[in-house]
Amino acid sequence: MRTRTKARTLAPDLARLAEVLDGLPLGVAALDLDGRILFMNKSLEALTGFSSHEAAGVPGRHVVRCGLHVSAARAAGTGGESLPSDGPPKGVESDIIDRRRHRLPVRVTPVAVKDGEGRVALYLEAYEDLTPLRDMEQRLGDASGTGQLVSRGEAMERVKRVLPAIAQSEASVLVTGETGTGKDLAAQVIHKASPRSRGPFVRVNLGPMSEHLLEAELYGRVAEGGESLPGCFQRANGGTLYLSEIADLPVAHQAGLVRVLDDQTVMPTGSDKSLRISVRIIAATHKDPEELVRAGALREDLFHRLSAVRVHLPPLRERGEDVEFLLAHFLTRFASRFKKDIKGFSPRAMRLLCAHSYPGNVRELRNIVEYAAMICQKDMILPAHLPAHILAATDTAWTVSEHRPGVRADGRTKKRP
Numbered sequence: 001m002r003t004r005t006k007a008r009t010l011a012p013d014l015a016r017l018a019e020v021l022d023g024l025p026l027g028v029a030a031l032d033l034d035g036r037i038l039f040m041n042k043s044l045e046a047l048t049g050f051s052s053h054e055a056a057g058v059p060g061r062h063v064v065r066c067g068l069h070v071s072a073a074r075a076a077g078t079g080g081e082s083l084p085s086d087g088p089p090k091g092v093e094s095d096i097i098d099r100r101r102h103r104l105p106v107r108v109t110p111v112a113v114k115d116g117e118g119r120v121a122l123y124l125e126a127y128e129d130l131t132p133l134r135d136m137e138q139r140l141g142d143a144s145g146t147g148q149l150v151s152r153g154e155a156m157e158r159v160k161r162v163l164p165a166i167a168q169s170e171a172s173v174l175v176t177g178e179t180g181t182g183k184d185l186a187a188q189v190i191h192k193a194s195p196r197s198r199g200p201f202v203r204v205n206l207g208p209m210s211e212h213l214l215e216a217e218l219y220g221r222v223a224e225g226g227e228s229l230p231g232c233f234q235r236a237n238g239g240t241l242y243l244s245e246i247a248d249l250p251v252a253h254q255a256g257l258v259r260v261l262d263d264q265t266v267m268p269t270g271s272d273k274s275l276r277i278s279v280r281i282i283a284a285t286h287k288d289p290e291e292l293v294r295a296g297a298l299r300e301d302l303f304h305r306l307s308a309v310r311v312h313l314p315p316l317r318e319r320g321e322d323v324e325f326l327l328a329h330f331l332t333r334f335a336s337r338f339k340k341d342i343k344g345f346s347p348r349a350m351r352l353l354c355a356h357s358y359p360g361n362v363r364e365l366r367n368i369v370e371y372a373a374m375i376c377q378k379d380m381i382l383p384a385h386l387p388a389h390i391l392a393a394t395d396t397a398w399t400v401s402e403h404r405p406g407v408r409a410d411g412r413t414k415k416r417p
Contacts, residue, residue: 163193175187200240247298
């Protein structure tokens with residue numbers, strides 16, 4: 001009876017308060033002194049899936065199914081400290097279960113509302129939806145996770161540290177690096193850590209193809225019957241378009257790409273209407289882009305538009321401290337895939353692998369380990385399990401120069417295995 005009388009007394013004030021709270025982006029519930037719902041604002045209705053009318057008079061814990069109802073628990077004397085009488089309210093992170101049984105992360109902040117005599121008249125609990133923040137943390141975690149660009153050495157770690165910041169921009173990105181250094185992975189990391197991560201990630205290899213097919217692949221095509229075949233820009237709309245080898249795009253088509261980047265519109269083949277798109281471009285090349293410009297293989301205006309942000313991936317020969325780490329990483333992966341109990345590399349095999357120059361970079365190293373794990377029938381990778389070109393290349397590298405005995409043919413100090 002006390003609760004109903006109190007609610008009736010506060011009814012005019014509650015109506016005004018509800019009108020104000022409906023305009024807030026935070027979910028807010030008003031609870032009486034027994035922890036029952038008086039009303040919920042529109043944001044909390046959307047968050048929980050319950051309407052304020054449905055929730056009225058129901059205990060808050062049955063509507064906003066949360067591990068923590070700070071105000072109600074303290075008011076009902078069911079545990080917890082008393083609310084502080086002064087100072088700003090403090091939020092606590094928890095979860096709620098919505099009507100569809102989805103678990104949503106929230107920050108709960110309780111506020112005691114007092115009457116004119118200084119007594120607590122009701123409680124407000126504000127629920128901030130932390131889902132967007134958790135999504136961002138997940139994207140940033142993916143951007144530096146070992147499941148993407150695997151490294152331990154400082155050269156690659158410097159690159160990985162800047163990728164999340166690059167991801168937050170809408171600027172075009174040019175990724176450079178030798179074949180096998182991980183340009184495709186870097187592009188995926190940028191996309192996954194970006195606000196566009198919920199949109200598509202479309203990878204296009206601009207290899208040789210007929211002019212007609214290339215136009216259709218880039219900008220789409222409208223067939224005679226009116227059927228529309230989307231190009232890569234339409235498929236990537238709202239997300240990221242990754243052009244894996246920009247130097248393979250014929251110069252004659254590069255001007256069209258400049259126009260698309262400037263206007264953010266495409267004209268499908270066979271159509272007289274342009275389509276507006278929202279696409280972020282990431283381009284990559286294994287060649288020196290400045291040299292491509294000098295040679296006339298890459299338009300200078302296209303180069304400047306694509307290289308608003310530059311990312312260079314160092315070759316494996318400049319990541320010496322990463323070689324052993326990567327060997328162990330990929331051996332764990334492939335031993336698990338092939339269901340083998342391989343504990344590691346023999347000292348001789350490890351020396352041979354560390355002496356290799358890896359012209360194919362990380363991709364070559366991964367393939368070598370996959371091959372060795374596939375044919376190994378022991379608990380250790382031995383030299384006999386390594387591809388023949390590793391032994392041949394290493395034997396060549398150990399050839400002693402006539403004028404510099406004790407020095408490898410590649411100029412490094414010779415150390416006999």
